[in-house]
Amino acid sequence: MKRLLSVWFLALIFAPESAFAMHIADGILPAGWALFWWIVAAPFLWLGLARLKERVADGGNAKAFTGLVGSAIFIISCMPIPVPISGSTSHPCGTGIAAVLIGPRLTFVVASVALTLQAIFLAHGGFTTLGANFFSMGVMGGLVGYSVFNLGKRFGVSPVRSAFMAGMLSDWATYATTSLELSAALHGDGPFGTMFLAVLTAFVPTQLPLGIMEGFMSAAAFKFINERRPELFSFSSGKTVANEKAI
Numbered sequence: 336m337k338r339l340l341s342v343w344f345l346a347l348i349f350a351p352e353s354a355f356a357m358h359i360a361d362g363i364l365p366a367g368w369a370l371f372w373w374i375v376a377a378p379f380l381w382l383g384l385a386r387l388k389e390r391v392a393d394g395g396n397a398k399a400f401t402g403l404v405g406s407a408i409f410i411i412s413c414m415p416i417p418v419p420i421s422g423s424t425s426h427p428c429g430t431g432i433a434a435v436l437i438g439p440r441l442t443f444v445v446a447s448v449a450l451t452l453q454a455i456f457l458a459h460g461g462f463t464t465l466g467a468n469f470f471s472m473g474v475m476g477g478l479v480g481y482s483v484f485n486l487g488k489r490f491g492v493s494p495v496r497s498a499f500m501a502g503m504l505s506d507w508a509t510y511a512t513t514s515l516e517l518s519a520a521l522h523g524d525g526p527f528g529t530m531f532l533a534v535l536t537a538f539v540p541t542q543l544p545l546g547i548m549e550g551f552m553s554a555a556a557f558k559f560i561n562e563r564r565p566e567l568f569s570f571s572s573g574k575t576v577a578n579e580k581a582i
Contacts, residue, residue, distance in 0.1 A: 363520075386438070398403040425541040432480065510535075
């Protein structure tokens with residue numbers, strides 16, 4: 336218990352203020368690390384753009400629906416939740432349910448657009464750190480959300496409950512990845528593990544309930560769309576879930 340309190344205290348004092356929000360600002364990551372995350376993120380964006388080209392070529396409502404989901408990500412990830420202990424804010428992400436609706440590769444694209452617009456117009460995040468922010472929210476959030484949803488269904492969990500877990504765990508995965516990015520770049524001469532635990536622990540007061548809230552939001556969105564426009568799920572899986580038991 337004393338060790339955990341010590342880690343928490345270190346997180347409050349030494350961790351950068353921007354570490355308490357998913358959007359890492361310019362100047363937080365050293366140039367080498369910022370470039371590294373751009374390089375890591377680039378192939379995923381290329382895969383997403385290739386997928387978008389395929390879907391647009393297929394015709395139908397692919398472009399419009401993808402844009403709609405992208406708008407939802409932009410709005411959801413702009414919902415600031417105050418973090419009293421840091422004077423900063425946290426927020427939900429929306430990439431988990433996005434991956435359920437349009438698949439992970441299209442989620443890469445819409446997340447990158449949302450993050451870029453937020454950096455330009457809202458000063459959320461930065462341009463040098465866009466690769467890191469995109470990898471944590473777009474790539475990890477999308478992949479975890481999509482994988483959890485399909486894994487849940489494979490083991491007999493209802494689609495709505497699977498959507499809940501997808502939203503919740505994708506949110507937590509995003510912030511765990513952000514903690515890793517910050518800790519890898521900023522631990523200095525200290526142990527990486529200590530820094531990672533400190534930053535990750537600092538997220539807990541807001542991100543634990545926010546992840547659960549995002550789970551309920553994802554489940555509600557899935558249920559609403561599945562009851563009214565189940566054919567839209569063909570964008571992510573190639574088939575609908577209209578005939579599956581909702582709850």
